[in-house]
Amino acid sequence: MRSILIIGAGRSASSLIRYLLAKSESENLHLVVADLSLALAEKKTQKHPNATPIALNIFDTEERKAAIEKASIVISMLPAHLHIEIAKDCLQFKKHLVTASYISDAMQALDEEARKNNLVFMNEIGLDPGIDHMSAMKVIDEIRAKGGKMLLFESFCGGLVAPESDNNLWNYKFTWAPRNVVLAGQGGAAKFIQEGTYKYIPYSALFRRTEFLEVEGYGKFEAYSNRDSLKYKSVYGLDNVLTLYRGTIRRVGFSKAWNMFVQLGMTDDSYIMENSENMSYRQFVNSFLPYHPTDSAEIKTRLILKIDQDDIMWDKLLELDLFNPDKKVNLPNATPAQILEKILSDSWSLEPNDKDMIVMYHKFGYELNGEKKQIDSKMVCIGDDQTYTAMAKTVGLPVAMATLLILNGKITTPGVQLPIKEEVYLPILNELEEHGVIFNEQKMPYFGYNPDLF
DSSP states (O other): OEEEEEEOOSGGGHHHHHHHHHTTTTTTEEEEEEESOHHHHHHHHTTOTTEEEEEOOTTOHHHHHHHHHHOSEEEEOSOGGGHHHHHHHHHHTTOEEEESSOOOHHHHTTHHHHHHTTOEEEOSOBBTTBHHHHHHHHHHHHHHHTTOEEEEEEEEEEEEEOGGGOOSTTOOOOOSOHHHHHTTTOSSOEEEEETTEEEEEOGGGGGGOEEEEEETTTEEEEEEEOSBOTTHHHHTTOTTOSEEEEEEEEETTHHHHHHHHHHHTTTOOSSOOTTGGGOBHHHHHHTTSOOOSSOOHHHHHHHHHTOOTTOHHHHHHHHTTTTOSSOBOOOTTOOHHHHHHHHHHHHHSOOTTOOEEEEEEEEEEEEETTEEEEEEEEEEEEOSSSSSOHHHHHHHHHHHHHHHHHHTTSOOOOEEEOSOSHHHHHHHHHHHHHTTOOOEEEEEOOOOOOGGGO
16 A cells, blocks of 8 residues: 655645545555644544554654655645755655645755655645646646736735624634734735836735725625735746736725734734733733823723724724733733734634635736737635635645645656646646636736826
């Protein structure tokens, strides 16, 4: 039997494991699911005869190397910064590697050695990055094959709550790592190109610079800019494109409300708050407000944020129980961002029967035979429940499919890579359609700009 080692049995591994177990008989597979928590690995494998759950501490070098040496191929579902030691072990024992994470500089540095050993190190093969790359390259390659010249590429993606489970004023619940949501947009200005002009949005203004999107059957959404859209110029071969923009999708009104936390300083992760363990939620809020001998925390918050008494923004804050004097943070040596994450997790965690929703939206502008054209491509995926989420499906299934394609000799190009080659994206996109991940492409009038206004 061919052995697949899956390291990390967290949220995004659910659909990945289920898919591979369903294929285990026909494909002669045995899964070794490794996690620091043996209980979690056991939960995900559900006593399947073709799966072995194991406890694995990846910082135990001998333990890690022993597990990797026995495998036919390795999947790492760990946080991105933990992939590199696994990748080095894969080089040592001549094993292919699959991850859903962005290619780090350290990972890229292994490219030459991976090529020499004829090893496929496939990265960025989840949702975003992953399905975004594949669905974009498919259309871009089709446009180029016709002789078209790319003018515009905009790409948006968001993990949201499905309409049937949308029961809070923020129209949002956590579908992936809450910490990443809290820290979104930090670490430098958002950078993109519009009609040949470089544009920059500082973090302080990021959530007030949004654009609107309409998805048939699901209504209106908004999107704020991702941090660096420019790196996709070379990745997609769009060095001469006039407009290049990537953004994160939310329901309309979310960004305006989130900006309140940014203004107050609650998303800051750069310092520790004193006595955070014993702090109440109310004290946490009051920490960011000026002293006043008579005004309450509520009044001061309204004044600082300029919230009128009939503004829905106030109701959104109240819904989070931010001013509760009895709820304790219970986090020692915590940053503001960590405390905010804890507070939001109280209200925004998926319930067992909740469904999440992934929305992806691409715009392709191009010129063909002297005429400017546009294609909009949209995908909506709804999850099953708290475990088999749309996020787990759209991250885990491409990882699983790529793993099988590599094992079966269908993906052969060696080296550290992302899924932008036809041998990767065509079979995966085709199979994803069988699992309800379907892109609907529409011809649209070209969405251009008036250069005289710039």
